[in-house]
Amino acid sequence: MWQGVVDWLVYGRMGLSPNSALGSALDFFIYDTGKIFLLLVVIIFAIAFVRSFFPPEKTKRVLEKLPEFLGNILAALLGIVTPFCSCSAVPLFIGFIEAGIPLGVTFSFLVSSPMVNEVALIMLWGLFGWKIAVIYIASGIVIAIASGAVIGRLKLEKWVEEYVYKIRGGQGVIEKRSLRDRIDYSFGYVGEIVGKVWPYVLVGIAIGGFMHGYAPANFLAKYAGPGVWYAVPLAVLIGVPLYSNAAGVIPIVxxxxxxxxxxxxxxxxxxxxxxxxxxxxxxLRKVLKPKLLIIYFSVVAVGIMLTGYLFNAVIK
Amino acid sequence: MKVQILGSGCAKCRLLEDHARQAIVELGLPAELEKVTEIEAIMAMGVMSTPALAIDGKVKSVGRVLSKDQVSAILQGGK
Structure with missing residues (x-):
């Protein structure tokens, strides 16, 4: 329906041809921007509301009772619903370790939480459809479980900064929140996220729209098609410095x-x-020695590359 | 009364500090505002998600930036 409205506006009112580069670029831009912003507001609200029931303190209490492998699985799943901002990565890490949660389980959480983030999810769903979004989440969870399990096996506890083990945490606090509090929190979260990502969404979709209209079809097949073996590691390398710009990157992808x-x-x-x-x-350097930090990044990077190769082999 | 803001100094912590300061001034309370930035001290109070707000050593809110009015309500013993 929304596509119909946009088509009417661009091809009807503005009189552009669907076959012209300008017409199809503009149609793409307006259609995707409208859809993405609607999804951002509705879904972020829903996710924030769900997350208000899973404070990190509660997640910690669940995880501290579990044995290693089961812990990895649950940590990866809870990583999706526990609100996490990189500014509280350090207290969260220390809190987990101090509660006796194994290092590997803690890493499963640290991998899954940023990877399966709400903005990436919405952009994937809105632009690629639910199947790709589900594949993305499922692979993210598997990578988080596997990376954490590998790090756990490697016995790297000695490469955590010593002071972390000396900290004694107090009794955790779980706030009682009313429905009103949760709704306020969710609205606040929508404002915060949309306020932060909207320029990236617009720029990303604008670049995407431009390329959609002007770049020749299949011009990337030669450089980044399924047969090019180095495309996957190269894509990962290019992706690292673009952190937290999922909103801008996904329309381009x-x-x-x-x-x-x-x-x-x-x-x-x-x-x-x-x-x-x-x-x-x-x-994280505040709590991890450089060696562990490098291992953490490498294990996750390898997991991502394997996933890339797997899907290149399966989806033709 | 001692109002403490727990957090390692990120933008959200400064925002919460501003709101708390405004609330204290508005209510005319003889409260002292203290920033707790040492991770050991934050952990010792059982806080894992920052920013957090504590009054007289008791944690009242974790992991979110309270508005000025929300801080006022807590200061007046609402919660």
Whole structure:
């Protein structure tokens, strides 16, 4: 229905031809912007509301009772619903370790929480459809479980900064919140996120729209198609410095795929953008020695690349 | 009364500090505002998500930026 309205506006009122580059670029831009902003507001509100029931303190209490592997699975799942901002990564990490949660389980949480973020999810759903969004979440969870399990096996506790083990936490506090509080919190969260990402969404969709209209079809197939083996690691490398810009990157990825980029490569690229962020690494350096930080990044990067190759092999 | 803002100094913590200061001034309370930035001290109070607000050593709110009115309500013993 929305597509009909946009078509009427661009092709009818403005008199542009659907076959012209300008017409199809503008149609793409208006259609996607409207859809994405609506989804952002509605879904972020819903997610914030759900998250208000899962404060990190509660997640910690669940995880501290579990054995290792089961802990990894639950940590990856809870990573999706527990509100997490990289500025509280340090207290969260210390809180988990101090409560006796194994290092590997803690990492499963730290990988899943930023990777399966709400903005990435909405952009994927809105632009690629629910199937790709589900594939993205499922792969993200699997990578989080596996990375945490690997780090747990490696016995790297000695590469956590010593002071972390000396901290004794007090009794955790779980606030009682009324429905009113939760709704206020959810509205506040929508404002915060939309206020932060809207310029990236617009710029991303504008670039995407431009390429959609002007770049020749399939021009990427030669460089980033399924047969190009180095495309996946290259995509991950390019993705790392683009942290937290999922909103701007995903519309561009959509067009890159239209123009011939393989699905797995695109998926790996988006995961690298969300899961491997430099500011988070700098923050985590306060609690992790450099070696552990490097291992953490490498394990996750390898997991993302394997996922990329897997999907390139499966989806033709 | 001692009002404490717990957080390692990110933008959200400063926002909460501003709201708390405004609330104290508005209510005309003889309260002292203190910033707790040491991670050990924050953990010792059982807080994992910052920013948090504590009054006289008791944690009242964690992981969100309260508005000025919400801080006022807490200061007046609402919660």
């Amino acid at each position: 959509k067009v890159l795929m239209e123009k011939g980029m393989a699905t797995g490569t695109a998926l790996a690229f988006m995961m690298a953008v969300t899961a491997l962020s430099l500011p988070e690494a700098i923050i």
